[in-house]
Amino acid sequence: MTSFSDLNLDPKVLKAIEATGYTTPTPIQAGAIAPALEGRDVLGIAQTGTGKTAAFTLPMITMLSKGRARARMPRSLVLAPTRELAAQVAENFDTYAKGSRLTKALLIGGVSFKEQDQLIDRGVDVLIATPGRLIDHFERGKLLLTGVQIMVVDEADRMLDMGFIPDIERIFEMTPFTRQTLFFSATMAPEIERITNKFLSNPEKIEVERQNSTSDTITQILIEHTPKRRDMTAKDKREILRAVIERDGADCRNAIIFCNRKTEVDVVAKSLKKHGYDAAPIHGDLDQSQRTRTLDGFRDGSLRFLVASDVAARGLDIPNVSHVFNFDVPSHAEDYVHRIGRTGRAGKTGLAYTISTPSDAKYLDAIQSLVKADIPRGENPWTPPGARPARDEAEEEAPRRTASRSRSRTKPRPETQATETQATQEAPRDPNPKTPARTEARDDRPESGRSRSRGGRGRQDGGPRVVGLGDHVPSFIEMSFAERRAEA
Missing domain, CATH: 3.40.50.300 (P-loop containing nucleotide triphosphate hydrolases)
Structure with missing residues (x-):
């Protein structure tokens, strides 16, 4: 050697x-x-x-x-x-x-x-x-x-x-x-x-070793999540991040959390601090003295969580990093190798979590193609509020299917519908549609059952078409009819 x-x-x-x-x-x-x-x-x-x-x-x-x-x-x-x-x-x-x-x-x-x-x-x-x-x-x-x-x-x-x-x-x-x-x-x-x-x-x-490879000392875990609404994606991911930190407990001694955008770095760091976690951001828009203080604090252990853009992903030798979180899946596959390489250094072991949503599919495919391996899937430790376990949903789905089948049995069969339609078509039409009986039946209907469609062109409940002005005739029209009858 x-x-x-x-x-x-x-x-x-x-x-x-x-x-x-x-x-x-x-x-x-x-x-x-x-x-x-x-x-x-x-x-x-x-x-x-x-x-x-x-x-x-x-x-x-x-x-x-x-x-x-x-x-x-x-x-x-x-x-x-x-x-x-x-x-x-x-x-x-x-x-x-x-x-x-x-x-x-x-x-x-x-x-x-x-x-x-x-x-x-x-x-x-x-x-x-x-x-x-x-x-x-x-x-x-x-x-x-x-x-x-x-x-x-x-x-x-x-x-x-x-x-x-x-x-x-x-x-x-x-x-x-x-x-x-x-x-x-x-x-x-x-x-x-x-x-x-x-x-x-x-x-x-x-x-040295295969090009674009990842270290064997790093355990990689992919957490997949599908948000109910697109505008809730970032909030859900912050919930998942905190849930993973809480689940790992003392094993998560410190961590670097990578985001794709500088604005997201600030938001995630602020959110972690709001929930009681010791976190600070680092990206290119910060003053150099502040960036130096933040890195020094993370190195000496006084800062637990470093939220960073890719400015901190390359080449920085920060020993004893237990966890790396890809809050955002990197848009460049090579950045994934550099990000997770912040942990598992010098023969030590480390954990690298990646939080993904369906919109990250193409980036994940590029990463897995680059490293020539699939990232193992892990359990999502966070459950959205109001979400029910899969077993409860399955139990509720069974009555729905039974009710659906019952409703389908009450529907007339196609041949029955055809017979009724044919009988209706063959029935002779009434030469005088305004018979007293039909008028009386129409007048006896409650107000709520009458047509409210514009112009009296039809009924919303599928009843017979109404012709004319309806039940009420304005008085000025009746007066004109009376004058004409008098003249006749």
Whole structure:
């Protein structure tokens, strides 16, 4: 079995690794560190939580141990899709670079440009940045990338999903052609192949386990629900979420709850807090200081529930997460792999619940096609108010069927109806429809039984058609009839 001491890393780096308690590299680390130290381009593909960050941080620190940075000209560049992931890379660098004189700068949004400019002016060995903030510094003339020797793109597929393709291509063009490039990602999309074919030179491809796979340490459960009304879907799902948390009890030590929209993140977090749960939201519209405090609280255990958009799904190393909830089924199948990968890390077990409705069918099909497995169905612990057990409904259905059969027996048979119809058609018609007997019968009907249809054109109860003005004749019409009779 390979150990870190077999990978030709710098002695100071090995000492820092030993201080963290790690002795054996993960498969992605064992496969990527050696070719990276040889100066080759690397394309690493592995599911989340397998140690990709250390796979490029350790060889980078070893290779940069010799040399010195110049003002505004960093020697290496690490691109990350989100502020949180960039901050996590910076933390890993601080951990493994202990004992060395290497310096770093973190360029992310939500932080003052002045403080970042001061770090760049001093000269840094490692520049860790999000694409947007990096380009902002470059356009302001505060940064030169002509001295970059090593360039790393972390979570490359997420960078592409977030629309960073033009920015990445532009940044590549700012760096020297002779640079060494390292790509690391959890999934391999066709767009990544195009980028790697364009900007990587004969890369060493390391693919750990099956592409787009999920960890065996994660128990996946799908809870299906059909709301009675579409506008009640979100409310019902919040009820199901709380019911699952209550059912799991102490086993649910903490959880990350993923929503597709930022507005839904705020609503779910507010709902949980209203019902007495310790929860806080995190998404891209929040201030960076608030996002940092929220993540720190979740890491140290002072916050139990983290309600997040996909900004927190990729690459964040948050240990000991017992549960992950997909409050919304992700619209991109790859996001499912990253979301549930927040639990069951480092060999520990975890639970991943997904709440779905009939409108999520196409997204579920895409996820199950991607991971090449069906998500096991679980029991819905929440019963809507007023809902009856299936047994009671079956018991009530039996009398309904009996009554239906009884009503069908009282209906005349078709041949009987035909005989009655024929007899009616053959009966001679009365030449004088206004006979006294028929008029008397009509006049004897109660008021409620008479026709109320417009214009006296017929009866609602199917009786004979009424011709004329009815029982009441206005007095002014009777007077005109009297004058004509007098004249005659």
